[in-house]
Amino acid sequence: MKKERHAKIIEIMQRQNVITIKELSELLNCTEMTVRRNLDELQEMNFVKRERGYAVLLQSAKDTDYYIEIGEHQQEKHAIATVAMQYIHPLQNICMDSGTTIQQLIMMLPKNMSLSVITPSLMAALTLSNHTDIQILIPGGLMHHSNRSILISDPEWISQYQADIAFLSCRSFRVPGGAFEHSQTLTTTKRALASIAKKKILLLDYSKWNVNSLCNSLKLSDLDIIITDNKAPLELVTKAAQCGIEILLVNPADNSVQEHFNEQQI
Known part of the structure; x- marks a missing residue:
């Protein structure tokens, strides 16, 4: 479940490199606390950078057509x-x-x-x-x-x-x-x-x-x-x-x- 949510967050952020915690919680249909916890885990893996109230996607493989x-x-x-x-x-x-x-x-x-x-x-x-x-x-x-x-x-x-x-x-x-x-x-x-x-x-x-x-x-x-x-x-x-x-x-x-x-x- 956690891995699936991590993947979904990355998928969303590939379309929108900077996103607020509130936007993510609405898109994922979960609490802002859950989003923050998942973003902290992704930050430890060097996928995103947490800022106050929002997150930024770090270097990632391109998902192109x-x-x-x-x-x-x-x-x-x-x-x-x-x-x-x-x-x-x-x-x-x-x-x-x-x-x-x-x-x-x-x-x-x-x-x-x-x-x-x-x-x-x-x-x-x-x-x-x-x-x-x-x-x-x-x-x-x-x-x-x-x-x-x-x-x-x-x-x-x-x-x-x-x-x-x-x-x-x-x-x-x-x-x-x-x-x-x-x-x-x-x-x-x-x-x-x-x-x-x-x-x-x-x-x-x-x-x-x-x-x-x-x-x-x-x-x-x-x-x-x-x-x-x-x-x-x-x-x-x-x-x-x-x-x-x-x-x-x-x-x-x-x-x-x-x-x-x-x-x-x-």
Whole structure:
């Protein structure tokens, strides 16, 4: 309950960076005392700053519409997706999460490659609709409008399937916490995709590192590989690598792997 209220407060404050205690209590349908207590807890976690009678949202991961985000950091996303392609081979079963970097990867898939793809992304499904050699499975659930994806309504349903790889996205990434999302509803789909995959690969550009987002979707230990670009903070990349995670640092200038931590055989 507390985590849900924390997430709701952050969600409200992403639309309105400065808000009064009274406004929050009315929007949350709870007492001002409850709001103050929750804001104090969020302040301890460095999400908000409490002032007399109001609160200010601190640096947070952006919650943007798909069509805005697809135009951001394009060179980095393209380079990350180019390197991620080396993990895809014919006849694999692959989970493709929603996310604009993963959409770049989707657009690189050859039309004549036989694959089975499980994806909640409506944009991915639309892109692959003319790839007749790719079998597409879209899980049932509610639509998440801003990122054009399906929120899986029954996570147990997906357990009947198995995947070789899950390509996963996140709203923000912190060490040692792992991958984070804005709301609890988004975490369920990502965990469901990861749960059936032998290998979990997180794709993220430098802008996702070390920004605040409230709900942990995947722990660092849940991941096998992280592919990011060379603008990612090296200190945090090194810390993540020290936890045993394989990390590929990509150079967007030529789509090459600039540094490879804990390299494993593909």
